[in-house]
Amino acid sequence: MSATDVLTGRPTAAGPTTRRRPGLGSALRWESRKLRAQLRVKALLGGAVLVPIAVVVVMHSQPRPPKDTLFGRFALDNGFAMALLVLGFAVQWVLPLLTSIVAGNIFASEDQHGTWKTVLTRSTSRATLFWAKTVVSVAFALVALALLAASTVTASLLIVGRQPLTGLSGQTIHAQRALELVVASWATMALPMVGFTCLALLFSVWSRNVAVGIAAPVVIGLVMQLVGALGGIESLRPFLLTTPFEAWHGLLAEPRFTGPLLDSVVTSAGWSVVCLAAAFLILRRRDITGG
Template sequence: MTATMTPVPHATGARPVSVARGYRFELVKLISQWRIRLVILACWIAPALFVAAVSQQGSLPVDTLFGRWMHATGWAGPLVVLGFAGTWALPLLTSLVAGDVFASEDRLGTWRHLLVAVRSPRRIFAAKALASLTVILLLVAGLVCSSAVGGVVAVGNQPLVGLDGHLLSAGDAAGTVFLAWACTLAPTLALAAIGLVGSVTLGRSPMGLLLPALVALTMQLAQMLPLPVAVRLALPGYAFISWNGLFTSTAQLGPLLIGIVVSLVWAAVATALAYLLFLRRDFTNRSDDGSPRRSLVVGVLPLAVLLAVTVGVVAGATEATGSGIEQTKVERSVATAFAHLYRRQTEELNRPAVTEEQLKATAACTKGNVSDGAEGPGNDWRCVVSWHLPDVAATGTAIYQLDVTPDGRYVADGDGPKEVNGYFLVRTPIGDAPNPLWQFDGNVELLGTTKG
């Protein structure tokens, strides 16, 4: 037998409190909590201090996307913070806010007072959901604004090198950085909606508070596995990764748009489930924290079905098969990045200018002992890049060792010749400078065509 919310009697002619008044009340309740205030303060200050401090260090987080460019431009810092936020900060923040917005009433035993004051369970849910959303947006705004200000003040408003080696002007870099942060709002909303489900169904249990973080951790572990590309794109957290595609000369929008749509669908479905579960709880019984069986049937199973449906839809709509990492895609990506970065090295060395069309760079890649039809992630990719210079008969070659992750990102490590990519510094007319061809980050579009 399922318990339902008992109607709250009220005086004849009394009207329920409006959503706007309830929203203001819930927002004040949230912001008045010392831990929320502390987190808001940290989000608006800590990223700026972190970016400024790291940008002044001799060693940079080169294992982090765009970390190797933190000395060169202030717009690399916000992207480093974004990578960390998508992995750890945003899941924890949604847990702290959305995962506790209903459970706090269970701990304090104030449901009956709130129901009598507002006189509308539906408006209570709307007010709490909107208040938690507002606080989450405030936290995200603090992360992006603080990291951007810290980077620009510490390093400067300089151009940014994209993932395929092309140079974004300072204005383009700023716009793309803020767009990348905006794209991560979709998976953040999905985690927040899952937090609402946990907060409603699990009540005083700490598992409700931890649910968004656990879901995010599970999705991160899944992204590290060699999953089929359709399954990878159907996970609601993929937009935390697919913003990388904005930083190529031809934006890789397919995976990003799919990730955003999937995240928004998950946010809508999870919010609707939380709403239905909220209306069916018996809040007149202070010992009732929600039925675990009802939580499983109404909360978990629909989301599992949604995941299966999204996998099928993505697979059918994109005709994506396998890992999406194929030999021709890797070769095209490496050759494109090398050509862009070779131009940058040419400018540093004050050599005659050359264009990508003149270089005609190509790459021949193998994976382990597989030289034809290689595919899949791994650290055993090896690419030989060839290019031509105007009025030079000989063909230039350079070797790279690649570590390709399951999500398509790779790090190309130069393996000679020394004067091209075998050393991390090059001698320029004004002194030693970082060699852009020594190591570089790249991205293979999982849904990209294999045709040249």
């Protein structure tokens, strides 16, 4: 058959129509749209803003400071100490859970709804879909961390105050410098957060189960913290993914030491690369003919 050009009226040869698969940009927009439509995601981001305010209010109303925690002795009288106290609490399980709820679900949900066959045979390639889901998961983790940090620091300073901070070495840190160090301390959480995101992605791909993808990274994080608290394992601690959560301590000492921060870059990057590589290989070899 031949078709007629609507402008010239001349016949044109009709050939087979080739349809290109969507690229990474299209996959990213689609995964972002799916994520924004989920009530769970909206609740998590809303909680990242509202929960720290409630925590600061409740802790500030306590008659006695939690002296057995880092910066707890000054938390009721100093907003910077309060923000660091909340940070010390959040790294125990809040941050791993916050990112795992999305990353641990993003691949496993395709298994839960039986949509792998439809997505991969009609929409996009495995590699494109894998990287789109990975980028969206990491972006969510960083946005959630930024909201949590901003809400905590703002609430702490407004409710408790901007008095000079007493550092870990007993030195006095003036308000402006204290603010910079508190923000930097929260910012150091980004690398281990990405590491736990990649760990959750691995469990999401491997287990094909939403509950496992969400719970496993949190449980592993708690186990790592327990192992890291044991004596006689100093050679093992730098390789634990929870160790980078403690790297900010060097910023509040005098003189400051940044060795743990450099180690956290290597540790977090190592875990991220290994987890992503394993997840990609598992997904690449998966049989999707069943759905």
